[in-house]
Amino acid sequence: MNSVLQIRLQREYRSDSSFRSATVTAVDANYAKQSEFVLQTVATRRIRFVRLWFTDVQGFLKSVAISPAELETAFEEGMTFDGSSIDGYARLHEADMVARPDPTTFQILPWREQHGVARMFCDIYTPDGTPFDGDPRYVLRRNLRDAADLGYTFYVGPELEYFYFADAGPEPKVLDKGGYFDLTPLDIAQEYRRETIDHLERLGIPVEQSHHEVAPSQHEIGLRYDDALTVADNVMTYRLVVKEVALQHGIHATFMPKPLEDHDGSGFHLHLSLFDGENNAFYEEGSNGLSKLGGAFIAGLLHHAPALTAVTNQWVNSYKRLVEGFEAPIYGFWARNNQSALVRVPTTKRGKPSSTRVEYRSPDAAANPYLAFSVLLAAGLDGIRQNLDLPPEVGTNVFEMSSAERAELGIRRLPQTLSHALDELEQSILVRNALGEHVFDWFIRNKRVEWSRYQHHVSRFELETYLPIL
């Protein structure tokens, strides 16, 4: 049977009770059944290539294509690849990594010109069968297990915004302003969006809603909530589908956080909830529908917000979105009906307690979803463990307050640059534990380099402002 899996299970279930070994057998048998399902489907549907997908630490999707003949071996032993060429995987003494496909994620890709291409997400192991600390999917699995140990399942409903531009050149050219598609009476991008949604639905990624966003050429597709691991996989797929459809129409789609100076950036609003079996743990009758536990979760998010911002907003450009005058939040407070709040508790439909949720609004569409979900969950659970009190709701306009007034209410500003965010991150034991040492250290090193490169850059702003007068 599959040796890697067995080794992993031996590690995970070392405490040798009969329950544990029963679980091992069940998990093993399940994996065998699921792999059989995939192998049979590959044969019947005449699949020619199976793409094995995984994600690097910065959230870029990586893919290795294998032929059906190699698939059985991939299930049994995993596929060995050189990890040193993957960002955040490299360690000098252990370059070899093993990717094991997760058969539950097998899907035939709907947009290939030629039929017969499918994909599976992979979990990454070291050659001795240990889950690899640098694999973002494993980081999220580890954090989800923490929630499961407390009896909770973590659900996420993501809204992702993006822009369509005419090409990938350095000057963004919008499609629906400036005459690029002057002759078209309809919003042509609507057609691309519809096609994207079609593909997503065929990939088993249900779409909740979609619309043209505030900024020109900006769109949003909201996905239905699901368990956090599935949603992280879905977000990776979603970003690829959006770009793939754009490519087919000869345009460029981007999740860059803030491509247009005068318009809103692209957010990645996350609707978070914890379920305890069938019960939404954030719901409580009366008290405006929000449970004490939901309040503690929010308190945890607000408490750790500055430290986890480097993860939810990981690029130099991310901080151009978190500025005054646009929809993105810049202050850490919560409210029910205040679009500038970092955390919102959306009004739920009457009689639908199950939809009680917490919306976290600062992340941007270019975050690594596995790591972002990990740190948000860890922050919320910390609020629950420490039984933190929910700070008062802030209904008034925070931008009009003096800094003294904000300080009195305990409202802190989110970090203003990547560098500030990294300073905050570096101090956080919680985020270090949530990401694991390997990812935490690599991330800080890598992002410090990015910041330093940016600091060396003389911008157009400086040239235009200073050159004529100084």
Add this chain to the structure above:
Amino acid sequence: MKTAVIALYPPEPSAHLEEAIALSGVSVDLVGEEELEKVEALSPMSLLIIELGDQPLRRLRILRRIAEDSMIPILVVAVPDHIAALESERAITDFIVEPLSPSELRTRIGRLVSERGGGDVLAHRDLQLNTATYQASVAGSPVDLTYMEYELLRFFLENPGRVWSREQLLAKVWGYEYFGGARTVDVHVRRLRSKLGEERSAWITTIRSVGYRFG
């Protein structure tokens, strides 16, 4: 031999294929090119036999197109000159080379029909689920399911008309080792409905504060 409906193209088979078919005791339906264009026309068929004849490239093109939209097994009748061209032709399930032997033809057809699961098909209206190949189809077109979507649909098809709570579905479909929580059921039902398509999504009814019913 199992009762199987077999489509044969072109509708005027060569004399020796006609003879081999007659001797093998298999009954076939002759289909024209227009019918081949329609997935629905092929969906009740268990097998498609295509004779490459004197137009091998043209007919290979046709069968490639069929293989894109349909899961029907395709048996090709070839002459020795065609064999090299078949080497990497994934759209073909099997081939047989002339001169034809009626018993070989019969055996190959029999294998293809039974391999492709013949009897293990669950159905509801125009939805079919083949539990031997794990393949689902709606009106003859394949529907790509993940493993858990397949398992849930199979459970529904095997137990129609009854209301199941989320907890029951979790226990019966996901099994005890799953720790994902009952919301998972809602999510999978939503995915299934979406893949079945709008007009069929109502086959799975939500029974408020109880669970789901299929059919």
